[in-house]
Amino acid sequence: MTMRTTELTYNAREIEKKWRGRWEGDKLYKVRDDDPRPKWYELTMYPYTSGDIHIGHWYAMAPSDAHARFRRMQGYNVLHPMGFDAFGLPAENAAIKRGIHPYTWTMNNIQNMRRQLRSMGTVYDWDREIVCCLPEYYKWNQWFFLKFYEAGLAYRAKAPANWCSSCQTVLANEQVVDGKCERCSTSVYRRDLEQWFFRITKYANELLDVSKIDWPEKIKIMQNNWIGRSEGVEISFDLSHLGLEEQEISTFTTRIDTIYGVTFVVIAPEHPLVEKLTAREHKTEVEAYVQQARHQTEVERLSTEGEKTGVFTGSYCVNRLNGEPVPILVADYVLLTYGTGVVMGVPAHDQRDFEFAKKHNLPIRIVVAPPGWQEGDMPQAYVGEGTQVNSGPFNGLPSSEGKERIAEHVERMGWGKRTVSYRLRDWLISRQRYWGTPIPIIYCDECGTVPVPEEDLPVLLPEDAEFRPTGESPLTYNQGFVNTACPRCGRPARSETDTMDTFVDSSWYLLRYASPQYDKGPFDPQVVRKWLPVDQYTGGAEHAVMHLLYARFFTKALQDLGLLDFDEPFLRLYNQGHIIAQRHKMSKSRGNVITPDPYVEEVGADVVRCYLMFLGPWDQGGEWSDQGLNGIARWMNRVWEMCQPETLESKGDKDPNDSAFWDAWDVTVTRTLHQTIRRVTTDLEKFKFNTAIATLMEYSNHLRRVLEVPEGVNKPLFRDCIKSFLLLLAPCAPHIAEEMWERNGYPYSIHNQHMPQWDDALAMDEVITLVVQVNGKVRDRLQVPASITAEEAKSLALESPRVKTQLTNAKVANMVYVPGRLVNVVVK
């Protein structure tokens, strides 16, 4: 704040307050479903109810609001709603720390945030606000859950989770610090727990298809990598000699061409077969290894990166292609959750297997020979293509062909099949928390897992929850909540105490905005048909794979359930960058958090809005600077002065009856106006707010010069210019534009006007600067009529004295003419 020096010449606070009051009183931004104009649904990611709207929220919301306003003024019926992401852990932590109920904490925060959001001067229709911690909203989370459950898209399964034995709870990865519980420092280990999942993997292949959406390439690539499709072969190894129930062990490989190079098989420590495969004399060792692997946290696994530990089970399986016995080992570099949880070890052609083999003295056999290969020790695995060797009947084939032929052979023999694996895992939605949507499931000793009947929804969060610092979910010891009756047999039963991940809320909130008060379902199908899908979504790139993928999954699943008739939620996506302060991300601990409120008090929301849009390209983010804000405040002062009707009145008049009334100045003024309209319009369309505002600055500089022309001003023309200028300014600076609109005698409201149109003919320059180059170097600049022909341009270029001096002792070899731009004289 210390660097700020500019004071406004107008009272921004009063003016902005006045107009916000009037807009709200008149319901100027009320969105009607029956409006006949074409619809435009522009959505900004809703904020988490942390308590304060900081400058980062402004950076996300002010430009998107300007864009939505711009679309309104282009004649669209625009839906640009706002709501609150109101469930989540911080509310619960506040409850434990300060004894405030999460509901109270959240609703207080929302009240403050609403006030702050209003101060931005946005077009939000507050009648459409949604708050997803209210039963009217989360009831429908439960309803979707039931639909998914019926459709087999929601299921319960055992999954390893970070478990703190002291707190008796599951911890999120973020809550595990150096392998210990952040609250009580007890060592965390991975424990299998029954948890609820959504079967997003069913849609893995569909989610890979991004051909219908206009999103940043970067985000599409990130989703693609996250889904991680790989084609390969599931091949089994024979176990029949062991006398187990299982006759074989299945592995997944993308390199079936290396099957003859298998010298061991590795199984994940958590794999259910481990126990059965462990020979008696290896039991102690294997059990110790499995225990140790479970107690390893993510952090510890990272710290031992590269070290490939593992132990021998004592069992062998048989490689059916060559009949060889292959030892089975347990190692934690194999993940239970990918493929089959078992890997065939080919050390010669896989770097991880290679390191493992070196460490455990396992044989390394080359089966794909690189070009010019000579036998001998390998320094590392050869992962490229080559010629099949040591591969029985497939010897001599290029490995690319070997891949095909061996896969065919394996399928024909019934030893396996070609298949596709995904890195994507099912979405774990269970949270052992209070402040979330209760999962509508009841456990009955007689009937088992019973879904809560639809008519009993919502399953309400109990208000009388008790928040103990143990970390346990308050739901587990709330007898009133847990004890219930089985909906099927009526006997005493237990309610599910897990609540849902908050990403469930945000997976469909875009639908709720269409009909936020609808109570016969999550949304009114007719209204959704009108508004959805979202035409333009904006938000941070940090949600590239979680929220954006989950929302796409939801939409596809709802389409399959017959609830929607489209399968992509967001047609266009734009990711804004991050605003930083003092070269760092803003954080409370750094003490560099910029609070917008004092700036809004001092220079007004319009100046803050415009500054955020002006400081650089929106997708690149940028650094907050008080001095930069000064620049905008100064500009706004000049705009204020320039747009006052009194300013023009005080200037000399040109006589309309004079033949020179419409003079060269006026032609320039008109041309500049049309060029400005064109530039600002195309820039705003493409979210190029920084250059749009720069163009408005140039134009206001131009108009201010016009006011000083000694011959006087063509006042009707100037008034038109101011009118267009205000219309172009309105999306970015809605309050000032409205105030000036009124002062200039135009009817309320500027925000219901149409954007000015430009005329390409009027925007055309009559005189252009023709750049003359010699061998690509600029030697002269000539003012020529825009209509100049190639021949005229070339001869003018050669006549230029500055060019002539370059042409002594040289021969003109070629001349390049770029119409309207330049002549390049090529000499030798």
Next chain:
RNA sequence: GCCGAAGUGGCGAAAUGGCAGACGCGCUACGUUCAGGUCGUAGUGCUCGCAAGUGCGUGUGGGUUCAAAUCCCACCUUCGGCACCA
């Protein structure tokens, strides 16, 4: 390690094959003022030159082109994402 984005004055940046530095900040000088701020006018990439003007200049090195910040190849740096995915 893999995937992706970016590198331009003192600073935020503009220009996406054709005048490098629009617009803004900062700075300098002058004017206004008792003074400071504000405001106004002019200047402001580096180099040599009294000057007209000259040469250089968009991370580094190479290439394509009449012409490259922009396209291609290699490298360096910074940021973001993923990270034993068989």
